[in-house]
Each structure stands twice: as structure tokens, then as C-alpha cells.
Amino acid sequence: MILPAAPASLIGPDGQPLFGRYAGQVDQFDWPRLASPYARNAVWRRFHHKRWHYIALGTERIFCAVAIVDVGWTSTAFAYAFDRDDGDMLANFSQDGLPGLSATLADNAAGASRFKTRRSDIAIDSPEPGRYRLALRCDYLEIDAEFGPGTAPLLLACGAAAKGSVHATQKSTAMPVTGQVRTFRDEYDLAGGVASFDYSNGLLARETAWRWASGHNLEVGFNLQAGYFGANENALWLDGQLHALGPAHFLYDNSDPLSRWHIFTEDDQLELYFTPEGARRENKNLVVAASRYLQPIGTFSGWVRTAPDAPKRMVNQLVGVTEDHSSRW
Template sequence: MSLPAAPASLLSADGQPLFGRYAGQVGHIDWSQLAAPFARGRLWRRFHHKRWHYVALCTEQIFCAVAIVDLGWTSTAFAYAFDRSDGDMLANFGQDGLPGLSARLADHAGASSSFKTRKSSIAIDSRDDGSYGLTLRCDYLEIDAEFGPGASPLLLATGPVAQGSVHATQKSSGLPLSGEVRTFREDYNLAGGVASFDYSNGLLARNTAWRWASAHNLEMGFNLQSGYFGGNENALWLDGQVHALAPVHFIYDSSDPLSQWHIFTEDDLLELYFTPEGARRDNKNLVVAASRYLQPIGTFTGWVRSAPDQPKRMVTQMMGVTEDHASRW
């Protein structure tokens, strides 16, 4: 079933959130006007308001991911470049920012985000013609990329969060890509590749965990998540439309995350096998916060369909990522 059009605002006139899944872009996201039972005090919102802007870039030769994260009380960013031909992680950048200074996160998916420290900078820019730009400068890695506009609408998903309040996310379909990635070893032309992005904005619980999968080409794509947001953001892009999917199951050996993953939805619209080629890991255990992060990079094979009475569409070696993430933030 295709999704209804996104509303102009996530809140109704009486401050109630408009929970659901929609197609298209929502405007400015402001949780300060939430009404009971979702309203929270200003100080609580300050420490529980989490936003992130994530971009993936994929060609036959290279896979890159870049993220800017605003945790409310501090910020962080990461980027990596993975050479698909030999499984080499060419760059793996991570940097914590100064509270209130380093990160500037967009208040909706159609705005721009940035991260800047003395030695590194990231800018994710939204343009008037519906396209986007990504510029990154850090040790051993530089990116100048342009992507979009896409032929399919964004997914907008919004819903409640246990032990938190509310959350909203916007995911893109596959977007045409151009530009260049420069590493210490080689330069990579991005022309003919595919980009996608994730913009998320919510009032989350102190302890938040999820498993996630995402992959796209220009004709097909999917976004799958189990954990803190339930099945709210599970979606399939097919034939220029975005379709809702049921809750998803991730079956894999957590002691050997580079073994094969089995992923399927409860509505019998998707069944995939994911074969990792490499992974980015980042585990932190601080006094006030902790994070266990694993993002395998690899390929998906299996099938999808938009409805039970539709024929299965084969997925063959589609490049993307899975993720197993738990945070105390």
C-alpha cells in the first residue's frame, strides 16, 4: 500500500503529534509545542533531544558513510570510506564536538547540517532544486559529492518512544550521485553511483537500541529497523512509490557479525540475506554515556514485493549496510 502525503507539520493545532507513515517532506520540526501526554519540560528536552543526519554514497568501487549527531548535551561525527574491491577500510574518522559549538543540525530534512572542529569539517547542504551536496575534510579523507533529486518521495515516519516521548525520521530513496572521494591511497569518481540519507529528530529514552538495514539503487530500496522505534520506519521503495512494511526480524550471530544475516518482514513482503564484506565498529564507555556501534557493509540478495498479490522482485547483490547499535545517552 502506498503512503499518504506528508503533512506540513508534525503537530496538530492542539499539540498532538500526527503519528504515522507518509510520503514526502515535512517542514520545521519543533517538539516544544507538544501537548500532554507527550509534553516534556525544557530541561528534559535538552538532554533527551537527539538529531542526526546520515549520508551513504555507493559505487561499484567504494562505499562511504558520513554522519553528524547532536545529542543535546554534546555532539559527534563520523565518516568512513570502504574499498569494495579489496575490503580495505581506507579511512575511519570519528570526532566528538564541543557542546553547542561544533554541530549545527537541520530542523528538517530539507535544511542543511554541519560539523566543524579545528582540523575537520562536514557540510550537508540542501539546495533549491531538490538536490543535495556533501563536503567533507578530515585526515586522510576528502569528499565533494552531489546527489539527487530522486524519482521517489521521502519516507516520513513518526511515532511514540517508550521511556522517551516522540520521534520522527525522514529516509530518502536512492539518489543519483556524482563527485569525488579522495583518500591517502586513491581518488574515486562517484559518477553513476547512488546516494541515500537519513534525517532523524526525536525525544528519545536514556537507553536506546536498534538494528537497522538500508540499501538502494535507482529503481528499488528499503529501510528496515527493529528496536526503540518498533516497525514505524519500515518501508520499501519500488516503481517510484514508497510502501509501508510490517515489523522486521534480524537473525544473525552477534558473536560473529560478519557472518550472514537473515532479514524478513512479518507481512511476507520482503526476505533478504545480507553478506558482510567489512564493518565499522566504535565502542565507547564513558562515565555519563556509552555506545556500542557496529555497521557491517555488504550486499543483500533475496526478494521484495509491494503487496501479497504482487510478483516477487528479485534483489541481487544490492550494496548497503546493516547496523547493531545500543546507546546510553
């Protein structure tokens, strides 16, 4: 199913959220306008409003991911650079910010997000419609990247959040990227690679968990999630068009996360096997909050299709990530 165009707002005149999957962009996530049963008071929203801005950059030689996260009462950021030739994690930066000071999160996917401390400076912005920039300076890693415009529409998804209220996400598939990644070992040219982003904004439960998979090139891309958001954001980009996918299943040995993953959707439109090349792991326990995070980097092979009776399109060594994440935030 090809997705309908995005609405001007995710909240209707009656205060009800416009649940669904759409192609396009929305400018505002105006959760204070929500009406019952999704409305929450200002204090609840202060501690349950979660936003993150995530960028992925991939070439044949290197894969990088950068995220700025605002959890309502504090903030955090991470960045890593992974050498795909030898499986080395060249840089693995993570830092918690000062509440209300270190992070500024955009109001939408085209806005500006920043995380700045004495040790680090990460800036994401969009200098013009459809074009994006990432500038990063932190320990052992510098990135200057520009990407877009893409040839396929953005995914906009809105739905109920398990044990929370409402969540929405705006995601891209692959866009051509230029720029450089600089590490202690070498400089990496991003030309010929691809970039993608994930901007998410919602009112989530204190205990939130999910599994996620994302892989993209200029012909095919997909986004899959199983957990607190159900199948709301599951989608396939193929030949410039955006299609809905059904609920996804992630099968892997969590005692050996670098073993092969098997991922498929219930609608018989996607079946992939993911072979990890390495992984970023981080576990935090801050008493009032905790996080268990695993993001393997690797390649997907298998097939996708736009309908259960459509021809299968083979996928061969498509670079991307999977994720297994649980948070008490």
C-alpha cells in the same frame, strides 16, 4: 500499501503528534508544541533531544558513510570510506565535539548541518529543492558530492519512542550522485553511483537500541528498523512508489557479525540475506555516556513485493548496510 502525502506539520492543532508513515517532506519538528501525554519540560528536552544527519554514498568500487549527531548536551561525527574491491577500510574518522560549538544540525532534511573542529569540517546542505551536497575534510579523507533529484518520494515517519516521547525520521531512497572521494590511496569517481540520506529528530530515552538495514539503487530500496521505534519507519521503494512494510526481524550471529544476516518482515513482503564485505565498529565508554556501534557494509539478495499476494521482485547484490547500535546518551 502506498503511503499518503506528508502533512504540513507533524503536530496537530491540539498538540497531538500525527503518528504515521507518509510520502513527502516536512519543514519543522516542533516538539515544544506537544501536548500531554507527550509534552516534556525544557530541561528534559535539552538532554533527550537527539538529531542526526547521515549520508551514504555507494558505487561498485567504494562505499562511504558520514554522520553528524547532536545528542542534546554534546555532539559527535563520523565518516568512513570502504574499498569494496579488496575489503579495506581506507579511512575511519570519529570525533566528539564541544557542546554547543562544534555541531549545527538542520531543522529538517533540506536544511544545512555542519560539524567543524580544528581537525575536521563536514557540511551537508541543499542548494535547491531536491538537490543535496556533502563536503568533507578530515584525516585521510576528503569528499565532494552532489546528489539528487530522486525519482521517488521521501519517507516521513512519526511515532512514539519507547521510554522516551516522540520521534520522527525523514529518509530518501537512491539518488544519482556525482563527485569525488579522495583517500591516501586513490581518488574515486562517484559518477554512476547512488546516494541516500537519513535525517532523524526526536525525544528519546537515555537508553536507546536498534537494528537497522538500508539498501538502495534506482529501481528498488528499503529501510528497516527494529528497536526503540518499532516498525514505524519500515518502508519499501519500488518503481518510484513508496510502500509501508510490517515489523522486521534481524537474525545474525552477534559473535560473528561478518557472517550472513537473515532479514524479513512479518507481512511477507520482504525476505533478504545480507552478506557483509566489511564493517565499521566503534565502542565508547565516557562514564556519563556509552555507545556500542556496528555497521557492516555488504550486499542484500532475496526478494521484495508490494503486497502479500503481489509477485515477488528479486533483489540481487544490492549494496547497503546493516547496523546494531545501543547508546546510553
